[in-house]
Structure formats: C-alpha cells, structure tokens
Amino acid sequence: MSNKSSQNVSELMDGELEKDCSKFLLKRMQSDDQLSQTWDNYHLMRSYLQQQNDAPLMHDLGAQVMAKIKQEQVVAESPADNRLHAWFKPLLGSAIAASVAWLAVLNFDGSGDINGTQSINNDMAVVKTAAQLIAPPAAHTARVEQKAVYTKYPSLTPKVQQYLIERNGQQVEVLPSYYNAEYMQQLQQQIRNKENSKTAE
Amino acid sequence: MKSKNKIMSEPNLDAALVEEAKKGETKAFELLVNRYQQKVANVIAKFVRDHHEIQDVAQEVFIKVFRALPNFRGDSSFYTWIYRIAVNTAKNHLVAKGRRIQNAPVEFEEAENFSSNEEYRNLDTPDAVYARDELEATMSKAIASLPEDLRSAIILREVDGLSYEQIAEKMDCPIGTVRSRIFRARDAVDQVLKPLKLTESTRKTNVK
Numbered sequence: 001m002s003n004k005s006s007q008n009v010s011e012l013m014d015g016e017l018e019k020d021c022s023k024f025l026l027k028r029m030q031s032d033d034q035l036s037q038t039w040d041n042y043h044l045m046r047s048y049l050q051q052q053n054d055a056p057l058m059h060d061l062g063a064q065v066m067a068k069i070k071q072e073q074v075v076a077e078s079p080a081d082n083r084l085h086a087w088f089k090p091l092l093g094s095a096i097a098a099s100v101a102w103l104a105v106l107n108f109d110g111s112g113d114i115n116g117t118q119s120i121n122n123d124m125a126v127v128k129t130a131a132q133l134i135a136p137p138a139a140h141t142a143r144v145e146q147k148a149v150y151t152k153y154p155s156l157t158p159k160v161q162q163y164l165i166e167r168n169g170q171q172v173e174v175l176p177s178y179y180n181a182e183y184m185q186q187l188q189q190q191i192r193n194k195e196n197s198k199t200a201e
Numbered sequence: 202m203k204s205k206n207k208i209m210s211e212p213n214l215d216a217a218l219v220e221e222a223k224k225g226e227t228k229a230f231e232l233l234v235n236r237y238q239q240k241v242a243n244v245i246a247k248f249v250r251d252h253h254e255i256q257d258v259a260q261e262v263f264i265k266v267f268r269a270l271p272n273f274r275g276d277s278s279f280y281t282w283i284y285r286i287a288v289n290t291a292k293n294h295l296v297a298k299g300r301r302i303q304n305a306p307v308e309f310e311e312a313e314n315f316s317s318n319e320e321y322r323n324l325d326t327p328d329a330v331y332a333r334d335e336l337e338a339t340m341s342k343a344i345a346s347l348p349e350d351l352r353s354a355i356i357l358r359e360v361d362g363l364s365y366e367q368i369a370e371k372m373d374c375p376i377g378t379v380r381s382r383i384f385r386a387r388d389a390v391d392q393v394l395k396p397l398k399l400t401e402s403t404r405k406t407n408v409k
Contacts, residue, residue: 003388010384013236014358015211016365022209026217030228040235041391041398047239048340049359055246056255057337058238062231065263072264 009038013046215279223270230270234263237280241287248291258294262287336397343393347386354382 008025011017017025029035044059051057209217218236221229238259245258265286273282344352350372357368365383369376 006388006391007380007384010387011380012209012214014365014383015214016208016380018207019209019213022214023217026214026221026229029232030221030226036228036232037395037398038391039232041394042387043235043239044336044394045340045344045355045387045390046359048337048344049356050239050243052243053246054250055239055242056252057333058242058256058259059336060235061238061256061259061263062234065234065260065267066227066231068260069264069267 005035006038009035010042013039013042212278216275219270219273219275219279222267223273230267233279237283238263240280241283244284244287245291248288248295254294254298258291259287261294262290265290336394339393339397340390343390344386347389351382351386351389354379355386358383 005025008017008021009029012022012025025035029039040060040062044057047058215233215236218229218233222233241262242255242259245255245262249255249258262283266283269286273279344355347355354368354372357363357371358365363371365376365379368379368383372379
C-alpha cells in the first residue's frame with residue numbers, strides 16, 4: 001500500500017478528501033484489508049486521544065459486533081429447526097405406533113379363541129381350518145377362512161350336516177344332539193312304522 | 202487549496218458508509234463501528250463505571266444500530282442518532298442491572314462456581330488485559346516521541362477538533378503542510394501498532 005493511499009485515508013476520515021476520491025477509497029477499503037487496517041489504526045489513535053469519563057480504550061469493536069450479530073443469526077435459525085423437530089418427533093412416534101398396531105392387527109386375530117372360532121359380529125362366526133390352527137398364515141399371505149355353519153351335530157361332517165339341513169328341513173330339529181347308530185336305527189324304524197301304518201290305513 | 206464543495210465532509214462520509222451498510226456491506230458497517238466506538242464508550246462511561254460493562258453496552262448499542270439501520274433516514278447526523286441509542290441503552294442497562302441485583306441475589310456457591318456464572322465469565326482474560334495495557338502504553342510512547350510540529354498538529358485535530366484550515370491558521374503554515382503533518386503523525390503511530398496487533402492476533406490464534 002502506497003503512502004498516498006494512507007494519506008488519502010487520513011484525509012478521508014477528517015472529511016478533507018475530494019468526493020470522487022472519497023467514493024473510490026470507500027469502495028476500495030471494503031475489499032482491501034490493508035487499507036481498512038490503516039483506517040482502524042488511525043481511528044485507534046483518535047480513540048486514545050479522545051478517551052473521556054474514564055472510558056476504556058476501544059478497539060476492533062466492529063469485528064466483535066459483526067461476529068456477535070452472525071452468532072445471533074445462527075442461534076435464531078437453529079430454534080426453527082428445533083421447532084420442526086418438536087412437532088415432527090411426536091408425529092414420527094405416532095406413525096411408528098400406528099404401524100406397530102396395524103401389524104398387530106394383521107398378525108393376531110384378537111379373540112385368541114382356542115377352539116378356532118372367532119366372532120366377528122354377534123350373529124356371525126368364522127372357523128379356522130385345522131391347517132390354519134396348526135400353522136397360522138403369515139400376515140402378508142391371504143387367509144382362507146370358512147364361514148361357520150350353526151349345527152347341533154358336531155360329530156357329523158359338514159357335508160352330512162348340510163345334507164340333513166337341506167333334505168329334512170324342520171325334521172332335523174327333532175334329531176338328538178348326539179349321533180348314535182343304534183338310536184338312528186330305532187328312529188328310522190319308528191319312521192318306517194309310521195309310514196306303514198299310514199299306508200295300511 | 203481544495204474547494205469545500207468538492208470535498209466529502211464527515212457527515213457526508215458517514216452517510217455514504219451508512220448507505221453501503223444498508224446495502225448489506227458488513228465491512229462498511231465495521232468501518233462505521235470502529236469510527237464511533239470510542240465516542241459511544243465515552244457516552245456510556247457517563248452512566249456505567251465498570252470497564253467490562255461499558256464494552257458490553259457499547260457492543261449492544263452497535264447491534265441495535267445495525268438492526269435499526271434500515272429505519273435511519275438521515276434526518277439527523279449519524280452520530281446524533283447513535284448518541285441517543287447509546288444513552289437509552291446505558292440507562293436500560295442500569296435499570297436491568299438494578300432488577301437483576303434485586304431479584305437474583307448471588308449465592309455463595311454460585312459465586313464460587315466460576316464457570317457456571319455468567320456475570321463473572323465476562324471478565325477479560327489476563328492476556329486481554331495485558332494486550333490492552335500494552336496497546337495503550339505503546340501508543341502513549343509513540344505519541345510522546347513524535348516531533349513537536351506533528352504532535353501539535355494531531356492534537357489540534359483530534360483533541361481540539363479543529364479543521365485543517367483552522368490548524369493552518371493556528372500553526373501559521375499552509376494547509377498542505379497540515380495535511381502532511383497529520384498524516385505523518387498517524388503513520389508513525391501506525392508503524393508502531395502494526396507489529397503489536399500482529400502479535401496480538403497471533404496470540405489469539407494460538408489460544409484458539
């Protein structure tokens with residue numbers, strides 16, 4: 001840096017430099033560290049000579065102020081992130097809880113009925129097949145459930161039960177709860193006897 | 202002799218720096234702060250005695266100035282504006298300090314726990330105190346060792362606040378000589394300060 005530039009800085013700070021030159025120097029000082037350092041040192045000397053009221057000698061306050069302002073700007077920006085986290089965290093927690101709950105619904109049938117029946121509504125039930133009871137299907141596979149058919153004859157196969165219901169209608173109602181071959185023969189005999197007596201009449 | 206219409210007066214210089222700072226040029230604001238830091242400290246020292254507090258309040262003043270800068274329309278001079286801010290900030294500091302003392306008495310345990318106490322943490326380090334003392338001592342020595350004509354010119358300018366023209370009259374010499382004397386006085390001190398500040402910045406870097 002030339003002596004002329006330093007002298008210009010000296011005249012500029014005293015308001016004794018020409019306008020054009022002043023404007024140029026002001027621009028230059030913003031990018032030239034040596035020039036701005038000269039400005040600071042000349043003002044430090046002024047500060048030393050103008051100290052009053054037992055004030056401390058001030059120097060380089062500009063850099064400290066700008067550092068503080070930048071620091072405050074950073075701090076002011078970071079709570080925004082925290083605010084984002086503040087509402088995002090519970091939301092994330094809720095989402096995880098909902099996912100876990102949904103998985104639980106898919107994996108478990110809820111009733112835990114050891115007989116393999118499960119009531120969906122009051123008037124409807126589903127029955128699991130033996131295979132399903134032994135090896136429950138995975139959540140992601142389709143489950144095959146049979147619709148329950150109400151029956152008084154648990155020892156009969158579903159096909160026989162269905163046949164009896166369709167064939168005999170109301171008569172089924174009089175059949176006993178427990179299937180017994182001897183009793184069935186007696187019953188059939190009674191029915192045959194009734195039919196014979198009717199034909200005899 | 203330069204025409205008064207052609208020179209940039211001090212108020213105009215401040216206005217130019219303010220305009221640059223308003224445009225977001227932080228370096229321009231730094232130049233403004235370093236230009237007025239002592240005057241502001243002198244004002245604050247009328248209300249606050251403690252040197253560390255004066256520095257803190259001065260910093261607060263310039264932070265307020267920076268934030269309010271877009272609202273500064275230039276109706277008054279820049280110094281008049283920051284003078285008002287400095288007075289208000291110093292008064293508010295005293296009120297706040299009074300409240301702090303009233304509402305939050307310092308516990309003995311807290312006072313002993315130096316690192317957790319904000320009030321005590323603001324104290325300067327011995328290094329900083331030493332650097333400031335060294336700076337003042339060096340400056341005092343440098344000014345004292347100036348040739349008589351240079352010292353007289355710079356004191357008439359900085360302490361008495363005379364213009365170059367008035368100094369020329371007072372010293373009975375051409376205005377160009379005044380320019381030269383003032384510059385040479387400043388340059389002599391600058392040459393002494395530069396290595397000192399370099400040492401200080403190196404020390405700060407090493408501490409970091």
